[in-house]
Amino acid sequence: MEAFSIRGVSKVYGGSTPTETLSDIHLTIQDGEFLSILGPSGCGKSTLLEILAGLQLPTSGEVWFGGEKLKGTGIERGVVFQDPSLYPWRTIYKNVELGLEFRGIPKKERREAAQRYLDLVGLRGFEHKYPHHLSGGMKQRAGIARALANSPEVLLMDEPFGAVDHLTRLQLQDDLLKIWEAEKKTVVFVTHDVSEAVFLGDRVVLLSPRPGRINQIFQVSKPRPRKRDDVELLKIQNDIYAAIHDVKSQDSLEFTI
Structure with missing residues (x-):
């Protein structure tokens, strides 16, 4: 297909x-x-x-x-750029759930989706850190998790x-x-x-x-x-x-x- x-x-x-x-x-x-x-x-x-x-x-x-x-x-269609462009005033968890929040997805569903993809990209334990606490590679993982959280095809x-x-x-x-x-x-x-x-x-x-x-x-x-x-x-x-x-x-x- x-x-x-x-x-x-x-x-x-x-x-x-x-x-x-x-x-x-x-x-x-x-x-x-x-x-x-x-x-x-x-x-x-x-x-x-x-x-x-x-x-x-x-x-x-x-x-x-x-x-x-x-x-x-x-x-x-989820997009990941070279610069993950994470919002510095939001935690990693809050960055990942951002698209879901804009779409009005209920809080419980947002939390479950964000946690699932943070786990998938290896960022469990960093949910409540801010972007400046993360290395470049970890920021990019967070950007991938944010894209995946919207369940793109x-x-x-x-x-x-x-x-x-x-x-x-x-x-x-x-x-x-x-x-x-x-x-x-x-x-x-x-x-x-x-x-x-x-x-x-x-x-x-x-x-x-x-x-x-x-x-x-x-x-x-x-x-x-x-x-x-x-x-x-x-x-x-x-x-x-x-x-x-x-x-x-x-x-x-x-x-x-």
């Missing part, structure tokens, strides 16, 4: 010198799939994610979600681990896969890290430098749990780097290993 059907999506930002960020994107994302979107800085991958979230409209083309044309934001993640140190990033990758396997959500994960894209994804969509076009799609059929030094995964990484270097642009080299 399809989660998203992206049909000829392009995005042009106006002004005196219009800039085309995305060009003619055609892509189907399956229900329950973990899809990695990989590309150099400025290729439009975050713009594409925001279009899927309903935060931006495409200049041309259309997106279908769950069999209906996408028309705006909705609680069925899809989790849209825009370089969520880009601001943490390398070891924390690896741990968060492992944690995210455990959450994904427990929740069976569709995940669309934007990154510029090749190894992260391959380790996490069922497929990796490689975008070209701006304007972003689909350069190639790589299938990652290795069963989970995976090991980062697995020969099959390393081969896919090498194939992706070969595709990157085939694009004769300096911007195309802005990836991390």
